[in-house]
Amino acid sequence: xxxxxxxxxxxxxxxxxxxxxxxxxxxxxxxxxxxxxxxxxxxxxxxxxxxxxxxxxxxxxxxxxxxxxxxxxxxxxxxxxxxxxxxxxxxxxxxxxxxxxxxxxxxxxxxxxxxxxxxxxxxxxxxxxxxxxxxxxxxxxxxxxxxxxxxxxxxxxxxxxxxxxxxxxxxxxxxxxxxxxxxxx
Numbered sequence: 001x002x003x004x005x006x007x008x009x010x011x012x013x014x015x016x017x018x019x020x021x022x023x024x025x026x027x028x029x030x031x032x033x034x035x036x037x038x039x040x041x042x043x044x045x046x047x048x049x050x051x052x053x054x055x056x057x058x059x060x061x062x063x064x065x066x067x068x069x070x071x072x073x074x075x076x077x078x079x080x081x082x083x084x085x086x087x088x089x090x091x092x093x094x095x096x097x098x099x100x101x102x103x104x105x106x107x108x109x110x111x112x113x114x115x116x117x118x119x120x121x122x123x124x125x126x127x128x129x130x131x132x133x134x135x136x137x138x139x140x141x142x143x144x145x146x147x148x149x150x151x152x153x154x155x156x157x158x159x160x161x162x163x164x165x166x167x168x169x170x171x172x173x174x175x176x177x178x179x180x181x182x183x184x185x
Contacts, residue, residue, distance in 0.1 A: 003060070005035035008079035009088045009171045010153055016143040017093065017135075021125040024101040028093035028114060028124065029145075032172035032179050034158045036076065037086040040167070049085065055132040056085045063140065065121070065131040072118030075126050077135065077142060091117050091159065091170070094178040115180045148173065154182075 003011070012033050019026045049057050055064040056078055064076040064087050080086025092115045095102055102123035103109040114120045121127070126140065135142035151174075158170045159181055172179045 003079055005037040005040075005079050005086045005088055006169060006171075008060070008077070008086075009033040009035040009169070010150075011144075011147060012077060012088055012090070012142075013153060013171060013173055014145045014148045016096065016145065017090070017124065018097075018141045018143060019124045019126065020139040024098050024125075026102060026124050027097035028095055028120070030090055030093050031176045032090075032092035032170070034089040034091055034171070035169040036089065037080065037084070040164055040169070053085065056087050057083055058132060061135050061142065063126075063130050063133040063135055065126060065128055065133075067128065068118065073121035073127055074117040075121055075130070089117055090120060092172070092178050092180045093120055094176070095123070111177060115178055117180075 012030050015030050017028050017030065052066065053064070055062060056076060058078050059082040060079050062078040064078055065073055068074055074089060076087030076089050078087050095114055099109075102113055105125060106113055106119060106123045112119065114123050130140055133140055154172050154174050155168045156170050157166050157168060172182070
């Protein structure tokens, strides 16, 4: 799946993440993504490889997990060739399996369960030890699905960033109730 971040971000829509954790099988369908690469000033890889972002420079199909504000875990799926910092932030997903366990982990349910990158990682039990994990291997697996129709993909600016803020590098499924912020400008 080695490709540019924007193509990968679109291709990941509709794919599933499965995490076998503490005796539970947690499964979601990806409904919202954001693209990041070395040329993008908003990307962690923009200033080069560091100990913190090293996983983003692995080959496609690895997890780049990190903390934001020292509190919330977020996960990118690495998309580029090894040595190129290219990844896709998984912003939101639809819960498919393990709903009760996800609700327990989040302390709530409903639309707030997985409609943001930190919420998604908390619900799925994705933490820093998963940084660099090969998403083709248990316990955290990415399952590819048939691409969604292009007319179902909304393209807009990314959420919560200041640098390169207006770049149209956020992708989500039109009308999906699990999307974090369904605006299009």
